[in-house]
Amino acid sequence: MQAGTRAQHKSRRARAENIAGWLWSSPWILGFFIWTLGPMIYSLYLSFTKYSISSAPSWIGWSNFQHALSGADSLFWPSLIRTFTWAVIVVPLSLSGSLLTAILLNQRLKGTPIFRTLFFLPSLTPSVALALLWQWLFQPDFGPINYLLSKAGMVHTPLWLSSQYTAMPSLMIMTLWGAIGGGTMIIFLAGLQGVPSELYEAANMDGAGSLSRFFHVTLPMITPTIFFNLVIGIIGALRTFATAFVATNGGPHYATWFYILHLYNTAFQSFDMGYASALAWIFFVIVIFFTTINVRLSRHWVYYEGEAR
Amino acid sequence: MATTATATPLRSRAATQRGAVPTRLFGRTALYVLAIAGACLFMGPFVFTVGSSLKTVAEIHAFPPTLFPAVPQWQNYVSIFTIPGVPYAIFYRNTIIIAVLVLTGAVTTAAASAYGFARFRWKGRNLFFLVLLSTLVLPEEIVLIPKFLMFNNLPRLLIHRTLIDTWWPLILPSWFGGGAFNVFLLRQFFMQIPRELDEAAVLDGANSFQIFYRILLPLSRPALATVGIFSFLGTWNDFFHPLIYLNTNTKFPLSLGLRYFQQQPADATQPRDHLLMAASLLAIVPAVLLFFSAQRYFVRGIVMSGIKG
Numbered sequence: 001m002q003a004g005t006r007a008q009h010k011s012r013r014a015r016a017e018n019i020a021g022w023l024w025s026s027p028w029i030l031g032f033f034i035w036t037l038g039p040m041i042y043s044l045y046l047s048f049t050k051y052s053i054s055s056a057p058s059w060i061g062w063s064n065f066q067h068a069l070s071g072a073d074s075l076f077w078p079s080l081i082r083t084f085t086w087a088v089i090v091v092p093l094s095l096s097g098s099l100l101t102a103i104l105l106n107q108r109l110k111g112t113p114i115f116r117t118l119f120f121l122p123s124l125t126p127s128v129a130l131a132l133l134w135q136w137l138f139q140p141d142f143g144p145i146n147y148l149l150s151k152a153g154m155v156h157t158p159l160w161l162s163s164q165y166t167a168m169p170s171l172m173i174m175t176l177w178g179a180i181g182g183g184t185m186i187i188f189l190a191g192l193q194g195v196p197s198e199l200y201e202a203a204n205m206d207g208a209g210s211l212s213r214f215f216h217v218t219l220p221m222i223t224p225t226i227f228f229n230l231v232i233g234i235i236g237a238l239r240t241f242a243t244a245f246v247a248t249n250g251g252p253h254y255a256t257w258f259y260i261l262h263l264y265n266t267a268f269q270s271f272d273m274g275y276a277s278a279l280a281w282i283f284f285v286i287v288i289f290f291t292t293i294n295v296r297l298s299r300h301w302v303y304y305e306g307e308a309r
Numbered sequence: 310m311a312t313t314a315t316a317t318p319l320r321s322r323a324a325t326q327r328g329a330v331p332t333r334l335f336g337r338t339a340l341y342v343l344a345i346a347g348a349c350l351f352m353g354p355f356v357f358t359v360g361s362s363l364k365t366v367a368e369i370h371a372f373p374p375t376l377f378p379a380v381p382q383w384q385n386y387v388s389i390f391t392i393p394g395v396p397y398a399i400f401y402r403n404t405i406i407i408a409v410l411v412l413t414g415a416v417t418t419a420a421a422s423a424y425g426f427a428r429f430r431w432k433g434r435n436l437f438f439l440v441l442l443s444t445l446v447l448p449e450e451i452v453l454i455p456k457f458l459m460f461n462n463l464p465r466l467l468i469h470r471t472l473i474d475t476w477w478p479l480i481l482p483s484w485f486g487g488g489a490f491n492v493f494l495l496r497q498f499f500m501q502i503p504r505e506l507d508e509a510a511v512l513d514g515a516n517s518f519q520i521f522y523r524i525l526l527p528l529s530r531p532a533l534a535t536v537g538i539f540s541f542l543g544t545w546n547d548f549f550h551p552l553i554y555l556n557t558n559t560k561f562p563l564s565l566g567l568r569y570f571q572q573q574p575a576d577a578t579q580p581r582d583h584l585l586m587a588a589s590l591l592a593i594v595p596a597v598l599l600f601f602s603a604q605r606y607f608v609r610g611i612v613m614s615g616i617k618g
Contacts, residue, residue, distance in 0.1 A: 021429030246323025
């Protein structure tokens with residue numbers, strides 16, 4: 001009898017907790033359906049249609065995807081390859097730069113808070129301001145960079161953002177300047193500070209030098225942090241848009257015409273919403289693909305403390 | 310130690326800890342040199358831009374370029390507010406309003422949603438948490454077009470006008486959990502707060518809202534500050550969404566406004582690159598101030614919520 005009422009009481013409490021939990025989490029759950037799942041389904045539908053806003057969408061099957069993948073859209077493959085190239089160069093440089101900066105800031109130097117502040121400042125620069133600022137630094141005729149280069153003896157100073165050959169490296173420099181000391185570096189710093197000092201003491205007892213300590217203690221212990229930053233970094237690099245849009249608007253001669261720039265122009269300049277949705281879905285599949293590969297590969301090199309091996 | 314020191318003095322210095330004072334001193338100096346060089350690299354562009362923003366038109370186009378003007382033109386920072394056709398003060402005001410509204414929505418709804426995930430057992434919680442984690446790596450571009458169409462078409466049906474060229478598309482989505490990352494970060498933080506505190510409060514007759522408001526929120530200031538900063542900086546820097554949704558220049562935030570300023574055909578007799586530099590710098594200031602006033606919380610929020618890996 002008493003056990004029965006207790007069970008009843010318990011189930012009533014569980015039901016109340018169930019409702020309360022749903023209610024509290026409802027903002028995000030509702031948001032997921034309204035702003036993520038619903039739009040994704042709608043966009044999947046649109047990717048099989050021809051739709052230019054002015055008239056209703058009309059079903060055209062796989063045509064949009066064919067148009068892209070067959071190369072009929074002459075900008076599709078070049079922009080995709082350009083974006084990959086960008087990621088392949090920028091991600092390793094920015095990750096290793098951030099890691100080295102974090103290590104430097106983890107050396108208990110005097111004035112570390114000041115250095116951290118100075119390193120971090122560029123990452124607080126909004127991408128538009130960053131683009132405007134560097135456009136000026138890269139100014140081929142009277143900009144300071146070319147002035148320094150010419151003083152150093154260079155005769156044909158580069159045209160930087162104004163040449164199709166140097167626009168991409170210029171954007172890389174700008175982006176790395178804004179990225180290396182930023183959030184990625186802070187996350188690395190947190191990871192470095194989480195390495196237990198007993199491990200370093202043990203390594204010292206074994207007579208390990210600083211390089212060997214780094215490769216055998218620090219690096220393995222921060223692999224989860226590296227993994228996190230790698231996943232986020234790759235996605236971020238593939239999505240690159242604002243700096244290129246403001247600094248070069250995809251030019252000169254499409255030299256910085258990245259994938260998202262292509263998507264933006266298709267959707268919001270040509271208002272070809274059906275084809276742009278197909279581009280978005282192709283992009284989505286690519287991102288998921290790389291993230292999955294990353295997760296798969298991580299089993300071989302990421303070390304989680306407390307995990308049975 | 311002594312034996313190695315006599316045998317190979319050079320190597321022993323590097324290999325041992327105590328006998329290595331000169332090497333360590335050298336190493337420390339090298340680290341300081343590196344840190345200072347890094348600081349110069351990161352700060353150089355800023356310093357040059359500050360100088361440029363204080364120059365006259367003639368000075369900014371002079372070759373060779375100077376770092377600082379002969380006489381600082383402080384009035385440049387006044388002039389940017391009165392450029393014909395470029396309502397810089399309104400851009401500024403708009404950004405602040407949008408960023409504050411987004412921040413308020415993101416912090417309140419992310420905290421509520423995270424509370425549901427952290428403290429209640431409800432059917433579907435684990436599934437939705439998995440969904441939440443997977444949306445962390447979801448590229449936003451996939452929902453861009455359908456969201457645009459939703460804000461364009463749905464209101465036309467319901468209230469007979471479009472919400473394109475209003476701030477609604479920029480603000481409304483943030484009131485639904487404020488993004489998966491924020492919910493995740495706060496949930497991790499709440500989980501670390503001992504449940505005994507909740508239970509003690511229940512014994513005192515507190516309901517779930519009081520536990521949330523009186524116990525969890527006050528103890529979560531670092532995490533809330535982190536979410537607030539991320540959200541504010543995200544909005545402050547956001548260029549893509551304003552670019553897509555806004556057409557009228559009096560509604561522009563700074564990011565879009567700066568580009569508008571850059572693209573406005575300047576009067577040929579009155580180039581205003583120096584003003585563009587001043588305008589760009591002024592756009593960075595609030596982000597920097599906010600970050601440094603809350604920096605202490607911010608780093609702690611990241612470390613304690615465990616996103617380091």
